[in-house]
Amino acid sequence: METKVNNMQLDTRIAGEDAIKIAARNVQVYYGDTHAIKDVNVDILDKTVTAFIGPSGCGKSTFLRCLNRMNDTISIARIEGDIRIDGEDIYDRRVDPVQLRAKVGMVFQKPNPFPKSIYENVAYGPRIHGLARSKADLDEIVEKSLRRAALWNEVKDRLDAPGTGLSGGQQQRLCIGRAVATNPEILLMDEPCSALDPIATAQVEELIDELRSNYSVVIVTHSMQQAARVSQKTAFFHLGNLVEFDDTSKIFTNPEDPRTESYITGRIG
Amino acid sequence: MTDLSNPSDLPKRKVQSLYARSEQVQKRHQKGLALRILGISAITVVLFFLCVLLWSIVSRGIPALWQYQAEIELYYDPAILNENGGEVTPEEIADVSLRSGFERGIYANSLKATIEAAGIDVMATVTARYADRAEEILAQAGLMDGAGVLLSDLRNGAVAGGDVARIFGQAGSALRGAQSALEGDDIAAANTALEAAVTALSGAGFGSAASQVQAIADGITADAMPAAAAALAQTGLQSALLDAAGLMRQPAEFDDAALASMIYAANRRDTRDYLVANPNLVGETEFTGVPVAISLTRYLTGELQGRGQADMPPGFELGHLAMADAMVEADIINRHFHWKFFTNLYSQSGEITGIGPALMGSLYMMLVVLVFSLIFGVAASIYLEEFAPKNKFTDFIEINIANLAAVPSIVFGILGAAILFALTDLGITTSIRGTALLGGFVLSLMTLPTIVIATRAALKAVPPSIREAALGVGASKVQAMFHHILPLAAPGILTGTIIGIAQALGETAPLLLIGLSVSTGADLLSSPFSGGLLEQTQSMPTVVYLLAQNEDAPVREGLAQSAIIVMLALLFLLNFLAIILRRKFERRW
Numbered sequence A: 001m002e003t004k005v006n007n008m009q010l011d012t013r014i015a016g017e018d019a020i021k022i023a024a025r026n027v028q029v030y031y032g033d034t035h036a037i038k039d040v041n042v043d044i045l046d047k048t049v050t051a052f053i054g055p056s057g058c059g060k061s062t063f064l065r066c067l068n069r070m071n072d073t074i075s076i077a078r079i080e081g082d083i084r085i086d087g088e089d090i091y092d093r094r095v096d097p098v099q100l101r102a103k104v105g106m107v108f109q110k111p112n113p114f115p116k117s118i119y120e121n122v123a124y125g126p127r128i129h130g131l132a133r134s135k136a137d138l139d140e141i142v143e144k145s146l147r148r149a150a151l152w153n154e155v156k157d158r159l160d161a162p163g164t165g166l167s168g169g170q171q172q173r174l175c176i177g178r179a180v181a182t183n184p185e186i187l188l189m190d191e192p193c194s195a196l197d198p199i200a201t202a203q204v205e206e207l208i209d210e211l212r213s214n215y216s217v218v219i220v221t222h223s224m225q226q227a228a229r230v231s232q233k234t235a236f237f238h239l240g241n242l243v244e245f246d247d248t249s250k251i252f253t254n255p256e257d258p259r260t261e262s263y264i265t266g267r268i269g
Numbered sequence B: 001m002t003d004l005s006n007p008s009d010l011p012k013r014k015v016q017s018l019y020a021r022s023e024q025v026q027k028r029h030q031k032g033l034a035l036r037i038l039g040i041s042a043i044t045v046v047l048f049f050l051c052v053l054l055w056s057i058v059s060r061g062i063p064a065l066w067q068y069q070a071e072i073e074l075y076y077d078p079a080i081l082n083e084n085g086g087e088v089t090p091e092e093i094a095d096v097s098l099r100s101g102f103e104r105g106i107y108a109n110s111l112k113a114t115i116e117a118a119g120i121d122v123m124a125t126v127t128a129r130y131a132d133r134a135e136e137i138l139a140q141a142g143l144m145d146g147a148g149v150l151l152s153d154l155r156n157g158a159v160a161g162g163d164v165a166r167i168f169g170q171a172g173s174a175l176r177g178a179q180s181a182l183e184g185d186d187i188a189a190a191n192t193a194l195e196a197a198v199t200a201l202s203g204a205g206f207g208s209a210a211s212q213v214q215a216i217a218d219g220i221t222a223d224a225m226p227a228a229a230a231a232l233a234q235t236g237l238q239s240a241l242l243d244a245a246g247l248m249r250q251p252a253e254f255d256d257a258a259l260a261s262m263i264y265a266a267n268r269r270d271t272r273d274y275l276v277a278n279p280n281l282v283g284e285t286e287f288t289g290v291p292v293a294i295s296l297t298r299y300l301t302g303e304l305q306g307r308g309q310a311d312m313p314p315g316f317e318l319g320h321l322a323m324a325d326a327m328v329e330a331d332i333i334n335r336h337f338h339w340k341f342f343t344n345l346y347s348q349s350g351e352i353t354g355i356g357p358a359l360m361g362s363l364y365m366m367l368v369v370l371v372f373s374l375i376f377g378v379a380a381s382i383y384l385e386e387f388a389p390k391n392k393f394t395d396f397i398e399i400n401i402a403n404l405a406a407v408p409s410i411v412f413g414i415l416g417a418a419i420l421f422a423l424t425d426l427g428i429t430t431s432i433r434g435t436a437l438l439g440g441f442v443l444s445l446m447t448l449p450t451i452v453i454a455t456r457a458a459l460k461a462v463p464p465s466i467r468e469a470a471l472g473v474g475a476s477k478v479q480a481m482f483h484h485i486l487p488l489a490a491p492g493i494l495t496g497t498i499i500g501i502a503q504a505l506g507e508t509a510p511l512l513l514i515g516l517s518v519s520t521g522a523d524l525l526s527s528p529f530s531g532g533l534l535e536q537t538q539s540m541p542t543v544v545y546l547l548a549q550n551e552d553a554p555v556r557e558g559l560a561q562s563a564i565i566v567m568l569a570l571l572f573l574l575n576f577l578a579i580i581l582r583r584k585f586e587r588r589w
Helices: A059-067 A097-103 A118-128 A135-148 A168-181 A196-209 A226-228 A246-254 A258-264 B023-064 B092-093 B102-117 B122-140 B142-158 B160-185 B187-203 B207-220 B223-236 B237-253 B256-260 B268-277 B294-301 B317-329 B358-389 B392-404 B408-423 B436-459 B466-471 B475-507 B507-513 B541-547 B553-585
Strands: A020-029 A032-043 A049-053 A077-085 A102-106 A186-190 A217-221 A235-240 A241-247 B064-074 B285-291 B333-337
Touching: A020 A059, A020 A217, A032 A059, A032 A217, A032 A235, A032 B256, A049 A059, A049 A226, A059 A186, A059 A217, A059 A235, A097 A226, A097 A241, A097 B268, A102 A168, A102 B466, A118 A135, A118 A168, A118 B475, A168 A186, A168 A196, A168 B466, A186 B237, A196 A226, A217 A226, A226 A246, A235 A246, A235 A258, A241 A246, A241 A258, B023 B064, B023 B553, B064 B102, B064 B294, B092 B268, B102 B122, B102 B207, B102 B256, B102 B268, B122 B160, B122 B237, B122 B317, B142 B160, B160 B187, B160 B223, B160 B237, B187 B207, B187 B223, B207 B436, B207 B553, B223 B237, B237 B317, B256 B317, B285 B392, B294 B317, B294 B553, B317 B333, B358 B392, B358 B436, B358 B475, B358 B541, B358 B553, B392 B436, B408 B436, B408 B507, B436 B475, B436 B507, B466 B475, B475 B553, B507 B541
Parallel strands: A032 A241, A049 A217, A049 A235, A102 A186, A186 A217
Antiparallel strands: A020 A032, A020 A077, A235 A241, B064 B285, B064 B333
């Protein structure tokens, strides 16, 4: 597997480009009477890995799910404010969430491949979006996606085998392959490594770093080390507030807010 | 780090061996044991009753499927089919009046011919049986001294039954005269009558009886007349002789009609149609199994064992029994598997009744139920589960679907009846009363809640991660549902559907209200695609109900159970199908 050298040095954590991909302004999320996200403002850059960290229940996953309108499926959730992707309001009435989700792929906490073959798992997205004109096209997309997910070499001989039969780390990479198969611009990852062992985690992290070259990646993680390893930008959430958002090196070496410092030094959380 | 300053404050530990059970553990064990005993006894009771039920059904239903049939050489006599003689054409057969009873002639003559060909002398067989019976009666009264010779002569054919009857009758009448004279108050008349009786008895060779009567006559006084009357009645001579005389008159009455009544002549319409379809059979002989009369079946199955003449079915005499025994012995009456039970139409007559239309009707209704309730049930469940807004109105609907599952089935029947009335009011003349369509529709309504509840449970059981995964790659809700969730829920939906259909198959009450019980003349249905759904039909449970009400025990206690077995077999088949489909649809990983 060819990999770009990632020396995991904090001082190299600089954002690739300054183009703002996602702009969130005054975002409020309510679950019934609970005010889960309070007034969050954040700009997420293109070709950058942005990490959301914070203690459990701080709202980082909730905010992540606002970015591809997955919260729409929860009937009691109510979202206010303004989230724009490339300057377009994703909560505009004209926006079809299906189209949005093709643009904003998502990887979940628990690997959740469809109970179908590996091939079908990856091919499903392109098929429903009409991305492939022929079987050959589809084969190519599947191969490209699996290569991008660094899984191709392991599964190329058993594409008809069930996706659920893979190991946990392979399943998660399959899910990443499935997510990139629809050719998204943004990849949202909700604690993608929390169900994986250290080796699988390392593989996925390496993958995330590679994906940066093509996508804007947003990752929610409980592990500060992981945030430090893979991200260029880090946002610290606490009790529904976005406490601090800055370059990862800055957050981990010289945080401005005392709450951030307490958290990364292990005093709260 | 402990707050206790003094180690002696620590609680003293009792030394307790692990081998010895503490009181508490002992109690727990007792409770566990009690629960286990309770469980096992509950299962035993359930199994016991299940076995009793199955046994009572199988032990009666299975033998009833083997029907007693008389195998006769059926001769389609042209003389009967064409009274004028000469050639019989199909047109003429079609014109034969159904009122002429031509089929009786064909069957009766053929039966007689078959019996004679087997070497059975009808008159001798019948006479012998009556003679046996008379002998029993006479021997009881001590009259065999005079009757013995007569009866053996009768069996030999040396003397006719009517003559014997006259001899017994004269003696009996003389005794009856003496009896009534003794019950009067004229002693002279009584003496004369008694003397006449003695003369008659000794004249007929009943010596001991004559001396018995003589003894009563000798000691008679005016005061003792009632006592003498009682004594004479006590001898039982009069009733024995009169009964024997009655029996001896019977063989002469056992004519061809009585013989023919032993078999069930096929429905005259069927016979005519059969001949019209096969005109070359006229004048030919066909070897056929003809069901015996249901009364005869009762006798042959042993039901009439030990019953007196008075308890015999009407029109069924000792002669019939004698002939039945002879025919069984001659291998003319045999038991055969009753295939026609599955194809015959329902009839009041147990000999030819069948479950053909009912079986078809039930299958058609299940088809209707499957289509209606599966489509509507699954659609309703998907909508409620995935798309419906959660508000008071949908809550109300949900509660009512659950309530609907508990509504007594007869209420649905009333709904079906209401539809019938509404259609009549609208002036729709084509009757859908008693059709598979209406029956299936009513049963669908009844099955719908079961399917909705099962489907919703199956949809809920699909892990939400699958839904999220599908939505995450940009599938719409509908795509997520039909591509991922529904296939995963299919086994559960299938199970629910089959349980619902099985329930519908056994439902009787609603069908009674929409005319499926009274459509007793229902014919076999045509294909469901060519209007079979709109024909009058029956259903299995209603036919079981009708069979179980039949006046003839072999039908009530035999064929009704056979029909139940067919129904149970259908249910097992359904369940088996469910298992197969589940296996097939269940994710292979």
